[in-house]
Amino acid sequence: MSLGKIFGLYTLSFLGVTILIGIAEQLFGLPNRWIGWIFIGLSLGIYIVIGIITRTSNPDQYYVAGRGVPAVFNGMATGSDWMSAASFISMAGALSAQGFAGLAYVMGWTGGYLLLAVFLGPYLRQFGAYTIPDFLGARYGGNFARAIGVIAAIACSFTYLIAQVTGVGLIVSRFIGLPFEVGVFVGLIGVLFCSVLGGMRSVTWTQVAQYIILIVSYLVPVVYLSYQLFAIPIPELTYGRLLQTNNTKAIEITRDAREKETRALWAKEAEQANAKIKAGGVDEATAEKLKAAARLATQQATAPAASDDATVGRYLTVPSGVGMWNFLALTFCLMVGTAGLPHILTRYYTTPSVRQARTSVAWSLFFIFLLYFTAPAYAAFARFAIYARLVGTQIAELPSWITLWQPAGLFEVIDKNGDGVVQWADFVVKSTDFVVLSMPEVAGLPFVITGLVMAGGLAAALSTADGLLLTIANAFSHDLYYKVIDPQASLTKRLTITKILLVATALVAAWVATFRVAIIVELVAWAFSLAGASFFPALVMGIWWKRANKAGACAGMIAGLAVTAYYMIGSRFYDVSWFGTQTIASAVFGLPVGFLTIWIVSLLTEAPSQSVQDLVASVRYPQSGQAITNDPLGRGAPAGAR
């Protein structure tokens, strides 16, 4: 059976099972907890079965899926590898809160693929190694460049991995009521089965399966809402009118007398909290609590438009001055970060040819685009739901989705001025993650759709965790152990070490995640800047400039990382500020420094050897589906061209 048929059949059966569960819910009143269990059990079961079917101990299969993944499927796999819990659960919510400024994420996380397509993807495929540090090692010679690559790859991937594991724990605990710590480990079973048994091969096919679940579950609620409101099931076309309606409402709310009264009460609360902090005499824990309370109160005291005479609310307002600089800088950092993340770059090693690598980047972005193109619509529908169905209702008659979701603690409705009517400022949002998760209930859909969305969120988190875990384990076992410590290691030994490392890394990540450190979410955003500033210049210069040499690349990676890390830590903790730039956009300084350093240091030192220059020339002209360098494992040409 062809791959297309297999996955077509799989999609149909998945939809069929979802419909069956829906029927069971309607007819027999299947309890919500059961639906949660069925979805989690079913999806984990699928991933485990794929892991078992595709198990392998052939190194080419294990590291790069035999370089036999057709472009379309590699595109889907890259899509779910790329779209994490942040894209699936958090992005639409962040957009609904931030409006235009939040669009930096949508553009940054898609536009980066153009950089990847024209600067890196096809060339890395032509080079044909196993890992990104492999490329750095061969291009710049010696272990130093490789080692920096290993450190940067592990640093970016590990923080990112913890965030995914945290996401898995949250979903599992919220929907089937297991404690968070147990939920984390349940989720890991799904990840480990694939990566340990079949490496990249299993991970690839699992990711394809996960992509299908995540895209279906993302589109269903918002398509339904669009159909409900406008009788057109294409939310991307219809939400323009909602933006206008929302804007009118935002201005109304800004001018409304009772809203003003409520906002004034919040402003007073913020003032009081701040005064208490200033007065001192409170211990650190209390001070932190006061600060959080003040932040929340300030958020509630902010009107949805800048002033009474404004005609455009904050949601549609394009930032200016420093705000615009930060918008552009963040977009830029997310783009270069996207093109520099090792777990994404390695995916292009798995296609059968350079041509397929090019096509595959196009498919990747197309599959990612399906979700990102919908996210701003999701955000607008969520805003509309709150404006239209919550603001102005009686406190005693809250809509059902509010009462259903309030216990989850993501938002609260507080009647601040005690008039018994919900004002916009009475709706206290603690985490915008409720937007995607509660959308099925907002639309009045049965719980089975909530279960579907949950399975989608789980698929998004697990698929990214898979890719990251593999990248980390390979960096240790392939790049550090095999290439540096013991080049004589036998094949069996190397694969065994990889497998042990996979389990160990997963356990450590789960263990770290159980501490629930708040800074993790921030660290993930930092990973983009770190990847952008370290890998991007060294990879691009390595491919596009023959004269770039070892000294230049090493100095450039270190300088890029150092400047970025300096600005991150400085701006986050020590009030360093260059042009008012946000911490999360630190690579906007590190990246140019990285490029400049590679350029200057390379010119000051000796040109790379002729053989390296020939290597650079050879990656420019596709010639065969094989590796140009000696096969990193010292065997013949990769067997899996087909």
Next chain:
Amino acid sequence: MADLTEEQRKSYWRYNIRLTATLLIIWFVVTYLISGLWAGWLNQFVFLGFPLGYYMAAQGSLAIFVIEIAVYAYLMNNLDRKYGINEGGEV
């Protein structure tokens, strides 16, 4: 690769550079000018009910990125065929 003459290699690479540069210029204009610096001004126009600046940042730019990469893959793969570069792994 051995099949390509020095001249062919030069013209192959020149085409690639030109295509890459063109795509990057479009990418830059769409992202940083149309969806960034000019978005406020563009918002006065309405497209499908959307303020145009918002539309470009939320939808238009994304669609343009997808088209750009597809065009790149199509043209470069055609170029390979034109130069008779045949990869072993072609399916």
